Amino acid sequence: MDNLPWIFVSALLVNNFVLTYFLGLCPFLGVSNSLETSARLGLATTFVMLVTAVCAWVLNTYVLIHAPYLRLICFIVVIASTVQFIEMLIKKLSPALFRAMGIFLPLITTNCAILGLAIFATNRGYGFVEGIVYALGAGIGFTLALVLLAGLREESELSNIPKLIQGTAMNLIIAGVLSMAFMGFAGLFSSS
Amino acid sequence: MKQRDPDLLLFHAPLLRQGMTTPKAMRDVIIALLPATGASLWFFGLAAALVIGSSIAGAVLAEWLFADRASRGESLRDATGILTGLLLGLTLPPGLPMWMAFLGGFVGIALGKVIWGGLGHNLFNPALLGRAFLLATFPIAMTTWVSAHPEGGFFSVYAGNLALPFMQAQVDGVTSATPLGLLKFEQEVTPLTNLMFGKIGGSLGETNGVLLLLGGIYLWLRRDLDWRIPVGILGTVVIFSAFLGLFDAERFPTPLFSVFSGGLLLGAIYMATDPVTSPVTPRGAWIFAIGTGVLVMLIRVFGGLPEGVMYAILLMNAATPLIDRYTQPRVFGHGIEKES
Amino acid sequence: MTADARKQAAAPSSLRLVMTLAIAGLVSGIAIIGIYESTLPTITANKARELREAVFKVLPGVSDMQALVYREGRIVAVPKPQKDEPVVYGGYDERGDFVGYAMPGAGPGFQDTIALLYGYLPSRQQVVGMEILESRETPGLGDKIYKDADFVAEFSALSVEPEIVAVKKGTSTQPNHVDAITGATISAKAVVRIINETHVAWAEQLPAPGTEPPFAGEPADNGTGQ
Amino acid sequence: MKKNESYEEFVKGIWRDNPVFVQVLGMCPMLAVTNSAINAIAMGMASMFVLVGSSFLVSVFRHVIPKQVRISCFIIIIATFVTIADYTLLALVPKVHKELGAFIPLIVANCLILGRQEAFASRYPTRLAVMDALGMAGGFMLALFSLGAVREILGDGALFGFRLFGESFEPWIVMILPPGGFLTLGVILLFFNWFKYKKDEFLADVAEAERSGS
Numbered sequence: 001m002d003n004l005p006w007i008f009v010s011a012l013l014v015n016n017f018v019l020t021y022f023l024g025l026c027p028f029l030g031v032s033n034s035l036e037t038s039a040r041l042g043l044a045t046t047f048v049m050l051v052t053a054v055c056a057w058v059l060n061t062y063v064l065i066h067a068p069y070l071r072l073i074c075f076i077v078v079i080a081s082t083v084q085f086i087e088m089l090i091k092k093l094s095p096a097l098f099r100a101m102g103i104f105l106p107l108i109t110t111n112c113a114i115l116g117l118a119i120f121a122t123n124r125g126y127g128f129v130e131g132i133v134y135a136l137g138a139g140i141g142f143t144l145a146l147v148l149l150a151g152l153r154e155e156s157e158l159s160n161i162p163k164l165i166q167g168t169a170m171n172l173i174i175a176g177v178l179s180m181a182f183m184g185f186a187g188l189f190s191s192s
Numbered sequence: 193m194k195q196r197d198p199d200l201l202l203f204h205a206p207l208l209r210q211g212m213t214t215p216k217a218m219r220d221v222i223i224a225l226l227p228a229t230g231a232s233l234w235f236f237g238l239a240a241a242l243v244i245g246s247s248i249a250g251a252v253l254a255e256w257l258f259a260d261r262a263s264r265g266e267s268l269r270d271a272t273g274i275l276t277g278l279l280l281g282l283t284l285p286p287g288l289p290m291w292m293a294f295l296g297g298f299v300g301i302a303l304g305k306v307i308w309g310g311l312g313h314n315l316f317n318p319a320l321l322g323r324a325f326l327l328a329t330f331p332i333a334m335t336t337w338v339s340a341h342p343e344g345g346f347f348s349v350y351a352g353n354l355a356l357p358f359m360q361a362q363v364d365g366v367t368s369a370t371p372l373g374l375l376k377f378e379q380e381v382t383p384l385t386n387l388m389f390g391k392i393g394g395s396l397g398e399t400n401g402v403l404l405l406l407g408g409i410y411l412w413l414r415r416d417l418d419w420r421i422p423v424g425i426l427g428t429v430v431i432f433s434a435f436l437g438l439f440d441a442e443r444f445p446t447p448l449f450s451v452f453s454g455g456l457l458l459g460a461i462y463m464a465t466d467p468v469t470s471p472v473t474p475r476g477a478w479i480f481a482i483g484t485g486v487l488v489m490l491i492r493v494f495g496g497l498p499e500g501v502m503y504a505i506l507l508m509n510a511a512t513p514l515i516d517r518y519t520q521p522r523v524f525g526h527g528i529e530k531e532s
Numbered sequence: 533m534t535a536d537a538r539k540q541a542a543a544p545s546s547l548r549l550v551m552t553l554a555i556a557g558l559v560s561g562i563a564i565i566g567i568y569e570s571t572l573p574t575i576t577a578n579k580a581r582e583l584r585e586a587v588f589k590v591l592p593g594v595s596d597m598q599a600l601v602y603r604e605g606r607i608v609a610v611p612k613p614q615k616d617e618p619v620v621y622g623g624y625d626e627r628g629d630f631v632g633y634a635m636p637g638a639g640p641g642f643q644d645t646i647a648l649l650y651g652y653l654p655s656r657q658q659v660v661g662m663e664i665l666e667s668r669e670t671p672g673l674g675d676k677i678y679k680d681a682d683f684v685a686e687f688s689a690l691s692v693e694p695e696i697v698a699v700k701k702g703t704s705t706q707p708n709h710v711d712a713i714t715g716a717t718i719s720a721k722a723v724v725r726i727i728n729e730t731h732v733a734w735a736e737q738l739p740a741p742g743t744e745p746p747f748a749g750e751p752a753d754n755g756t757g758q
Numbered sequence: 759m760k761k762n763e764s765y766e767e768f769v770k771g772i773w774r775d776n777p778v779f780v781q782v783l784g785m786c787p788m789l790a791v792t793n794s795a796i797n798a799i800a801m802g803m804a805s806m807f808v809l810v811g812s813s814f815l816v817s818v819f820r821h822v823i824p825k826q827v828r829i830s831c832f833i834i835i836i837a838t839f840v841t842i843a844d845y846t847l848l849a850l851v852p853k854v855h856k857e858l859g860a861f862i863p864l865i866v867a868n869c870l871i872l873g874r875q876e877a878f879a880s881r882y883p884t885r886l887a888v889m890d891a892l893g894m895a896g897g898f899m900l901a902l903f904s905l906g907a908v909r910e911i912l913g914d915g916a917l918f919g920f921r922l923f924g925e926s927f928e929p930w931i932v933m934i935l936p937p938g939g940f941l942t943l944g945v946i947l948l949f950f951n952w953f954k955y956k957k958d959e960f961l962a963d964v965a966e967a968e969r970s971g972s
Contacts, residue, residue: 022788029785180325358928
């Protein structure tokens with residue numbers, strides 16, 4: 001029932017995972033002190049989200065339809081093992097990519113945005129293609145929020161922000177303003 | 193917290209454009225805004241003065257409260273608080289309760305400026321931050337547009353203006369939608385002359401496009417303004433509208449309508465050009481301007497809201513550090529620069 | 533690496549590792565199935581009650597309902613629709629006569645997906661009631677689509693042919709006009725669009741008025757019958 | 759002495775090591791569900807149930823679980839408790855469950871809970887582990903409640919659904935929207951910082967005075 005462009009834009013901007021669902025805040029607040037790291041973590045997360053969307057679809061279609069109560073445990077186990085598996089695979093296939101991305105993979109396991117993606121996609125009854133588009137939007141949206149915050153944090157480190165405010169309080173307030181600015185996207189493409 | 197910051201200008205971007213952070217520049221901007229402010233008094237009477245006055249009072253109070261002892265009063269002298277309050281006031285609807293305008297000014301300065309370490313360090317435009325806060329907080333009051341020319345002449349005010357603090361505004365009898373709202377929700381097109389000379393519903397400062405343009409030219413002559421930003425924003429909007437017009441001239445706004453409707457002129461000339469929150473390099477300024485223009489049209493035409501200038505500028509403010517980084521070729525960003 | 537060294541010292545056999553996990557999994561499985569089984573009756577009963585209440589609300593004068601799906605070219609009553617199968621609910625009065633359909637629809641709103649249920653009388657081609665089941669529209673503005681009684685009342689006698697049109701508040705003149713909500717036009721239009729789209733999607737599949745499937749005699753899948 | 763010890767474990771989580779205000783853990787559920795006080799309390803209770811339950815089990819079996827598979831075991835235990843909480847809430851209070859939505863399953867990914875298993879419950883005797891879990895969960899609940907209360911009072915003019923300021927109060931809608939979550943928590947943390955700063959200043963003054971006095 002939902003059209004694909006809207007699913008994408010909705011996950012990317014209107015209902016940005018970080019800025020409106022508060023998912024993935026740990027890396028958002030923790031890792032976003034450098035632009036480079038943020039971009040890499042964002043891309044790695046996007047990749048894992050895509051894989052998760054596929055796994056969630058397979059699980060939903062073939063396993064959980066018979067045993068809905070195992071949903072949570074299945075998702076967690078699958079996400080954790082997928083991340084492990086991807087880690088090993090990348091290490092084998094491309095050591096360079098592993099160096100760039102590898103250290104972030106374990107971090108992603110504990111990122112609630114991934115589990116959130118699987119749960120939201122299931123709750124909304126997304127099919128295979130919808131799930132992939134949703135994951136892509138959510139992942140890029142996560143990366144966007146992370147990179148914007150990292151840029152702003154780097155900028156603010158150059159100024160003499162009062163000591164009281166430095167740290168998490170300031171990051172949260174930047175995030176709040178970003179979230180407010182993203183409200184401008186509400187309704188985007190919903191009427192097309 | 194205890195030390196003053198005499199080294200303010202030693203490490204921050206505005207250094208590259210000398211004169212921009214001095215009281216002189218601030219006063220120039222205020223002078224440039226005077227005709228538009230006068231027009232808002234002409235159209236909306238005393239109500240305009242009450243709303244603008246309250247937002248200035250809120251901004252100045254925040255400056256005063258949060259400044260540490262050493263620099264207290266400095267910001268009053270360099271008039272930045274007053275300018276923020278004035279800019280915010282001009283973006284507010286005429287019938288807004290005074291206490292909301294006051295709150296907007298206060299929040300704009302407190303969250304938009306003070307916590308970043310004061311003048312020259314803010315990441316977002318304080319006036320727009322205050323407005324975004326108000327719009328998210330009081331969406332109904334902030335989108336209730338009363339008609340110009342109140343019945344009782346200059347000294348009559350709207351019932352909404354006088355609402356007690358924290359209490360709801362009374363709804364005025366005659367409301368009128370903004371031209372953008374009319375276009376978006378009723379498919380009604382407002383005649384261009386009305387847009388240019390102010391016979392429309394809208395915020396205090398956006399009703400008279402010609403005076404805003406004149407102020408911009410004054411600022412440009414005084415070299416207080418990076419002309420690339422307004423030119424880039426307006427140019428992008430014109431091209432975007434013309435392009436859409438090729439598909440469906442009925443449904444989409446004409447280029448001139450796009451330029452003169454809503455807060456585009458106010459935002460493009462007086463807010464996007466804030467040197468602290470826009471990129472330093474000329475190329476960065478172009479990217480910033482084009483991005484703002486595209487976002488404005490995206491939100492206006494495809495979004496759920498009739499107007500998107502404020503959000504567009506805030507979003508580009510957020511992207512400014514990234515733009516700055518990738519437009520300084522020596523430091524970073526080989527290869528990526530070609531993207532622009 | 534010291535942690536590794538410590539592990540080496542205590543190195544339990546891999547059998548023990550597998551056994552631990554297996555036992556943990558087993559116990560956890562039993563616990564989960566236990567809680568699932570013991571809460572299932574209440575949960576399904578709750579859900580069925582909510583659904584019945586919603587259906588009765590959008591279809592005045594209805595006292596029974598059953599789920600209807602489109603299979604093999606016609607609308608049939610089923611005790612339990614399959615997952616992901618589009619379904620409408622038939623509403624029947626006390627004598628078991630067909631009254632109208634309660635049709636679920638969903639689509640993008642201002643902020644997120646809006647899910648709703650509306651009552652439809654095929655004989656009159658009219659919408660007779662509307663209830664929002666799920667929405668995240670802006671508090672104070674968009675949420676008027678369910679909090680504003682005047683707006684909800686607009687859907688109590690509304691023609692769907694030609695399609696419903698949302699017009700500026702106070703200007704509705706035709707039987708297919710809905711007064712939009714001032715300041716929340718997008719949300720109001722989204723509701724209208726969802727109803728129109730759902731109507732079009734089902735228009736071909738619903739049987740001619742008067743030939744609706746009769747009430748099957750037992751309660752539809754409402755969980756009470758298990 | 760023993761008694762003091764467990765009391766100490768309890769109190770530290772509530773204030774000194776408050777999981778949200780001091781350690782900045784568990785932010786996702788923290789911000790997402792605190793748009794009203796009742797939701798905040800429900801989320802706090804669910805988290806407390808999960809945290810205390812899994813801490814108890816982990817501590818009881820801490821010598822049985824091999825180190826290599828401990829994380830997997832913790833996750834299985836936590837996920838089990840979360841599923842139990844999920845179904846119980848759905849059965850007993852469907853309305854609250856609908857409000858909290860997908861954020862109940864997301865308790866699993868709350869780093870606070872896994873963190874306590876790893877850092878405390880798997881190393882200490884059961885009594886202390888439970889006290890620690892109670893303290894941490896209490897601190898978490900306190901934080902959730904204060905955020906939820908502030909947001910509901912300003913954003914809706916009410917607390918637990920009771921109107922506080924009469925009908926003509928103009929609600930600050932932003933507070934129950936996502937930006938309000940970020941901003942409120944940011945400002946609360948600011949106050950915490952300010953409080954600490956003042957306290958340090960005061961202690962320094964006292965020390966100064968003592969030194970000059972003696």
